[in-house]
Structure formats: C-alpha cells, structure tokens
Amino acid sequence: MSSKLEIEQQIINIAEESIALLKAQGEPFPDDIPIIQTEVPRDEKYGHISLNIAMQLAKKMGRNPREIAETIIQKMELSNTYVIKTEVAGPGFINFTLDNKRLFDELEVILSENSNYGKTNLDQPKSINVEFVSANPTGPLHIGNARGGAIGDTLANIYHWAGWAVSKEFYLNDAGNQIIKFGESLAARYLQIFDPEIPFPEKGYLGHDIIDLAEGYYKEFGDSLVHVTEDKRTETLIAYGLQINISNMKRDLERYRIIYDTWFHESALHNGGMIDDIIQVLTNKGDTYESEGAIWFRATNHDCEKDEVLIRANGVPTYFAADIAYHYNKLKTRNFDMAVNVWGADHHGHVHRLQMALKAAGIAPERLKVVLMQLVSLMKDGEPVRISKRSGKSITLSDLLDEVSVDAARYIFNTNNATTHLNFDMDLAIEQSNENPVFYVQYAHARIQSILRSVSSKAATCDFSLLTEKTELALIDKMTDFSKEINLAARDYDPSRMTRYAYDLATCFHSFYNACRVNCDEAGLREARLKLISACGFVLKSTLSILAVDAPDRM
C-alpha cells in the first residue's frame, strides 16, 4: 500500500469514512458529497497530498471551509497509514505529510516485482478493443499512419498494464468504392504496359506503387489478363494487389513493433450478412426509411443534423453502414466492454453519428471512444515536407524507418497529446544528442546498467533509511508515481503521458547521479544506492516497454 496511487486512494477512503461518521453523528453534511479528489501540492511545505473537499463543501453547507476541514480531520482514522502530519492550510486545504518510510517500503515492492511492477488490476476484468492505423490497403502506410500506430499501440499497452484484457485490431477496408478504384487503376497500368495510350482513370491512384504492382503481375503472369473481360481483369488484379499490399503493411508494422491480434476484413461484413443484419436492427426500431431509391438512417431523430444514407440507390452499402455493422460486431457480437479507435482528426464528423447509430441499435455510445489525432507535419532541413497522397509523393512508414530509428519514431510520435498538431523533425529524430529526448531517457538506463556492471553488491539486505539525500528521495518518489501515471494515461486515453513520465524519471536519475556516488566509501550506503538504481532501471525499462522503445544496456 505504498505506491502513490494506493496512498491517495487510502486517504480518499479515510476522508469519506470521516464524513460519513460525522454525518451519522448529526453534523449537517449534504447528501450529495462531491467525489473526493487528491492533489499533489506544488510546494512540499504544503505536504505531499492535499484535499480540497472542505472548500467544495463550504458553499453547500454555508460554513467556513477551514472549520469543516478541522472537523473532518478530527474524525480521520490515520493510525495505520504513512501520514505523519495533517494540517489545515490556506483557504481550507487539508494537507497530509507522509513518512519517508513509504518510499523505502515501495522500493522493496519494486525490487520484488521488478518487471511486473506498476501493473494494476481492475475490480472486475474488463475487455477493450483498440483499433488503430486501419489504413486503406490500396497503398503503403504513410506518415500519418505512423503516428496513429505509435499512439494506438502504446494506448493498448497502457490498458494492458492497467489491468484490462486488451485486443489490438486492424480494420481492413478491403471492400467498397476505393477498392474498385484501386482495381481500375491497376488495370489501366497493366494495360499501359502493352499500349501506353490506354487512358488512366480520372480519379485513380497515381502512386508509383500501383505501377509496380501492375508490372509485378506482368512479370509473374505475363499477358494473361489482356484478353479477358474487364471485370475478370480488375477482380484478378485487386486480389493480387491486396494480397501484396496487406503483407507489406504487416511487414512494415512488424518492423515498427506492432503486432495485431485481429485483422478484421470489411469484406467479411458484406459477405457475412452483418450489414443486412444491422439494417434490420435499425429498421425494427423504426430508424430507417426509403427515399430516392436509397435506404436512410433517421439520424435526425438522434441528435444529428441530417439523415444518412445506409444503402445507395444502386444497392451498395455506404461506408457508414459498414462501420455501424463493424462496431455492432465489436460491442455486441464480440461483446467488448469498450472499443477505442484512433482516427485522424479529419474523421471527427463521423464520430457522433456513429455513436448515435450505435445508440439507436441499443448500444451505449460511451462504450465507443474515438481518439482523434491531428495530422503530422514532417520537417526536414528546417523545411516542411510536402505530403500529397494524390500525387503519390507521400512519405511512407518504410521510408521514415529507413532514416529514423523505430525507438525515435515511436517516442517522438507520443511526445504530444494526440489533439495537438505534431511537427515531426527528421533532423532531430536522427540526431544523437541531448536535443533528442529518446536518447536522454535511454542514456539514463544505460548509465544504470553500466554502474551495475562495475559496482558489485556484497549484501543481500540493506537499510534504505540511509537514503536521505534530496535527489535520492525525489527519485524514489517519482518511481512510486508509475502506476498512477499508467492509470491517468488510461483514464485520459493519452499515451503521451508515458513519454513525459519517462523523461521526468530520467531527469530524477541524472540529478541523483550527479549529486551522489553509488560506489561510495560507506558499504551500507553503497548497497542501498545499488538497490535504488536497480529499481530505477526496472521502472525505466517498463515505461519504455509500454512505448515499445528499447532500453539499451550500453550506449
């Protein structure tokens, strides 16, 4: 019970019990007590943990917040805790000062749990499906997919550490209009091998990868598709192109350290009748109608501005219909408690209507959370790199990883909150210097391992209370935040917390390193410090593993 997360929860419970007791004794506390939350005061003179509940209650009760705080403190049962001092301060904060023993106790926990330290469990097991990247298989993965991949994969790892049963999923859009367009583009490029005058479809895919695929087919199968029907040619080339593109995507993602549990094919929704099923569900609820030959979803009945087409007049389902069926499959058929999607911000208009369609189908919309990420600008030589998918000149994930290490890419894509625009500076990512935050964190780990190689431990036990230096205590304190950080990252769907935490922890270690010598003359202190840095190594490595960044032993 000595991690920050546990101690804060314990104090919340004690405060709640105190208030309940006071209420039972006839004190005029309101029925709707606000949810009690802890804070960490900026200045240590205000203690280690602080509550503002008295100030929140003051208005409801019409009493002085400091008086309320005093009353609450008197009934708090703190005998079996690390609290050594309570105080009412300022306008009515209740401040708690904690015994350093909590740090030493937690150090023991870290050392015994090592690579499992920081994992928490939920009261009840919950399952979560994290879907990310889900790029069209009509071309290679680009730089935006790289950000989505880093965010989604890290988010999934965070949920795993927070105690959820996690499934990583890629939604493969292997059906629909863009696949037809893909096939027509391939067919044109294929025929152009024999007759360069053959026209290219107006809105076809211009990328060079399409030409490569067409030529690849020609090399393998020659002119076998020249004299067949158009449908047969397109169909064959689609199957050929998809198979190659999908296996290339898998290869590039694996290089990027992303392994999916499920590759969900959109075509399965069409072939398996799942789209028909969902339309039946919506129709049974009276939420569809027919107009101009199309079947519509009555979205205006569900807080949307306009109705949406589900089945086009030509009988082909829209992307929207497929997406409803897909999420119905996730949340109803496969029964995940939560579905999290990482989408580009350009899809934000789609979020609300999808949630509303799910609600119409009887699924609580809160079970679907969409993390919208802003797009990436790539900077090189101080200049923005133009990204145009249309012209086929986009930077691919594979190109990126040829220049930048996976470690740097995955770390940097998680430095900013997903909601903010990210400038990815190629020069900085390549640079091996103090400006590159990845190296800063990795360097801390390598330094630790270097010390552990050169200074040997001679005792099985040691006395952590010998650790009294400010930097020593600050380092342990930062380690005890680990599980709290994971839980906050999970709560906020924000993987960028982990890079910030890694950086802060590395800073605490570097400060300690410069202020204190591990290999010091006093044997007891040396043992304690060896254990200290060993524990720090575990936490650093775990943090980096959530980000799927290597923790090197040497640099």
Place this chain on the structure above:
RNA sequence: GCGUCAGUAGCUCAGCUGGAUAGAGCAACGGCCUUCUAAGCCGUAGGUCAUGGGUUCGAAUCCCCUCUGGCGCACCA
C-alpha cells in the same frame, strides 16, 4: 455559414478535469569532469495564459462574445 479541435516564455510543449508563487525542453547567458558513461548536472534570464466579459472563496482550466489557425459539413472512406 454551421460544427469541431486548438491559441500558455523567442521556438516545441506540460499544467494532475476549479486550487496555494503558471512549469519543462530547446535557443541565450554563467558554472561543474585526474574517481561509477558530460548523450549528463547546477544556476541566471525569459509570461497581460489570444482578446473582452461572466460564474465564485479561488479561473490557464468552466460559460458566453470576438479574433487567429487546423479539420470536417458526399448516395467518398
């Protein structure tokens, strides 16, 4: 036009869902290596939290107006 996300130090970003004196990194300036990795550490300087109002014990944080920027408003995905 409507919706949406954002605007915090010269630059890139935090700010723990309303708390106490707004914080980091880079850039600038000044220090620290004959002992465990200087890819490091310590310090100085840098702010009208876009603007104006509102809510209250208390606002960078919540609400409204305005300004600026990104994105979206298809029988595309």
